[in-house]
Amino acid sequence: MESASVTLGHATGDHHHGPPEANKSSKVDQTTLGLLIFLVTEAMLFGAFFASYFFLRVVVNDGPWPPEPYELPVIVAGVNTAILVSSSFSIHWALEGIRRGNRKAATLAMAVTWLLGATFLFIQLNEYIHVGFSARDGAFGSIFYGLTGLHGAHVIVGLILLTIVNVRLWRGHFGPKAEDHRGLELPGIYWHFVDVMWVIVFVTVYIL
């Protein structure tokens, strides 16, 4: 996003006085690198909650997990996982579409991604309503809502980004060149991260 404006500034203004073009000492794109590093910090934020999960479940808890009488809807969550994971494929399809210049495919795939993500969120909220315990019900409830809620917050942010991408696609933004579809690629990377994180959360919280 940053780099886009900088290049624009330089393309238009030969006359205006500005800073010299920075030397590119690395082939990686700045925004992509920034995003990747940001995702490291995101992963560590999840790491803090996973650490807490580990302490609560393994270190202090003696009884069964989840503690009686709570049960987790593994099947529903499993289906939901499949939904979210498939959205990773559809967003990849969108990226490939725009790379090949097939705007229609990209627009469609992006809309599908958004719908899949929203469905996931909807089912997750529904699960919260029916799961039968709250964040106040013991440490189990706290960490369950802590981990899935943290992830849910990321889905919401991801959906906001996807909304922007959708709108921009409808408006005819983006093109086949790498610089011209970074605004689609980067939210895509973020979305993949959200998916991968969910798989880890799902396996830890529901399966193990």
Next chain:
Amino acid sequence: MPVALKQAGWWRALYGLVIGAAFGYGLVVALRAASGLPLIQTEQTGYPQLVVALITGPLGFLWGIGCFDYWLRWIAGGPTVPDDHADHGAKNWKDYFKVNTDHKVIGIQYMVLTFFFFLVGGLAAMGVRAELAQPGTQIVDPNTYNGLFSTHAAFMIFVFIIPMFAGIANYVLPLMIGAPDMAFPRLNALSFWLLPCAGALLMASYFAPGGTFDAGWTGYAPLSTGAPIGQSFFNLAVQFAGASSIATAINFLVTIVTMRAPGMNFWRMPLLVWANLSTSLLVVAATPFIAGVQFMVLFDRVLNTNFFEAAMGGDVISYQHIFWFYSHPAVYIMMLPGFGIISEVISTHARKPVFGYRLMALALIGIVVLSYSVWAHHMFVSGMSSWLRVPMMITTLLIAVPTGIKIFSWLGTLFKGKIHLQSTAMLFSLGFIFTFVIGGISGVMLGMVPLDIHVSDTYFVVAHIHFVLFGGSVFTIFAGLYHWFPKITGRMYDERLGRVHFWMTLAGMLGTFIPMHWIGLEGMPRRVADYSAEFAAWNLEITIASAILGLAQLVFVYNVVVSWKYGPKASANPWRANTIEWLVSSPPPVFNFDEIPRVVGGPYEFGVPGARHAILAGDDKATVEQPKPATVGSVGSST
């Protein structure tokens, strides 16, 4: 709508703050109404409406001051205005109170603001010392006392040392690597403006019902989960300060990786750049842990979750594990940039290449790696699993090795140099070696489990803290501020006053913090407002010495203010240093360079005939001169 209200600035910031806070407050009330709860909750720890308002209020402020304008326009699909660089450079002092994307302006904003927080934190320390001058309760009650040292440490750590280093590097680092600016200038501005939010929250906590936070800067649960609302101010301030340092770290990493001048490979980077690279690696991977754990505390307080509620299956000790997994690396976040500064200052003023440059860089990376594996040395007596103690002790002690490499290499740099002692920056660097070795050795003692079992949570630890943080971090900060003062302000400071500042600070700091070792070993616990009479004499001495230490800082303030206004003009390179920031004028031009310089050798080639580090474009004489491969020697290989 009047323009003043529409345009980014303080007016909009003000009503942004009010609207943001009102929105947060209203949101909670509305949600509570929807779920049939009483509209306002005023349980001691709760106040959800206030807590949410404390998040949305600062966000409104940030919007008003203009941090988000560009992004919002971009999201709304508005036309991308070609950057006219209007928010670059500062024409007068008022520009420092606006959102500015110039790394030099941001650097100055950082340094001035964080120094202000140093004075605030120091004032709290003076309160601490006044109360401790005699045993018994004199001026503050125990609760207020706990608040005093908690805020003291919170100001010093979260809004002084960490961001001060970020500020110095913000100014110097892009110049040093030959970049026109940071990689993400707007993110950089946001990083800065998050800091006043954090600092204001810390200060505002004094007006919270029930008083300011008083669970120490470590805020251990469950003391913190049950504390009055002031604790929430701390939880949130840490989030703002943490977000700021994460954003800056990402910015530094990307800048260093992608924007180095041609010819500057990794082995030609100045050690300050290496130091900030390592620090940023620590920040991006460790800071989320404190963010996470403070969120958990906040949830326990506001939403009544049970992360740390033992009776409900929570784990009290897990707070400490997660907290120290950040806060131990944090102590190196507070030290590594200082190591970088010392390398620059010592090699410049000793007129010698840094001894063992590569090992110096590798030692930094070694500290980064090791520091993730030592957190539990703060928990030797905490009741954690006892098998963890010995492995953590060994890794802790091993940190002395890379740190020792740095100390010995600085000594090696002094060896056969031409040491210029007139410069206050050099005095602080040499003083730093002296004080930091003491602080490091007391750290090694604390790292040895049987000794720590005796002295943990006593004044011995307080002595260690201040020898490494004051004798370490603060000394290096002063060294850096003096060293780059001419570059930043374009004027020379008064060396005589600088020397007064140095010697007063050194004497005051030794007088204040050395006796703390003794009373700690003999049995004075830390964090107490009252103590047994046997420690009275030393405590009185400490209080007197700390007043000298405090007054010494006023000398510095005076020196800076007067020199900035009336000091003699500085030349481009008053210290005859080699790194790139000294090739441009003092202060540097708005866009740093007309053309990006070329790097042709290592950064510290003092005494090597004909060697150069970098060549500015248009410097004809130099362009013809071929860099001699031999001069690069063991320092940097050619690209």
Next chain:
Amino acid sequence: MTVLKLACATIVLTVVSTVLMLIPNWNGPAASTAAGPIDDLLTVTIVMSCFVFSLVMVALIYFVWRWRAKPGDLSDGEPIHGNTKLEIAWTLIPTIMVLFLGGYSWVVLDEIEGKEPDRMVVDVYSQQFQWSFDYREQDATSYELHVPVGRQVEFRMHALDVIHSFWVPEWRVKKDNVPGVTTHLFVTPNKTGSFQLICTELCGAGHGVMRAPVVVESQAAFEKWVRQQDSVPDRPADGKDV
């Protein structure tokens, strides 16, 4: 030649500073079997620290004095970039030193935490801002801690509200009392007398005054005292052992 002189200076400074540093009895009076090994460890650490400190200070002061620039001298120092042998030396030697200290500490740790079979058990309860002690074997409770001399005591520690920490400086040992878990501390007092138990974990406004008297006395005196105390009251269930 200079090297020799500097080495001598380092040794002299080490000896002088060590002697000076060893005169005071840093840790104060000792009253448990853990104190001996810990104080010895401190002594060894002080000797080694004095050596490291002297080495750095001699080099620092000598170099600065010897190679300070004369006013107006604008020349550069010798372009020495490094010395691999030296660099290896100052990596290896500190490594050996700290590993030695680590190993020694480990030995001391095992020594002071050895458990004896005939130990007495005392349950310690801490709450804002008071200590109480239950003697379940003897069915007694008290706000004062009395223990017989010469017999190992196992303290089983419980916290009723927030974290507190149990420290008797003369015994040299300390352990946190943590809500929800039971922590253990082993002490063999070997000197009779009156001491003070100090809370060393910040626990609120009364943290600084959260203390309790400690009396170490003969077995007979202890038995006499313990018979005069009230019976053990009802207490919340113990936490998980750690």
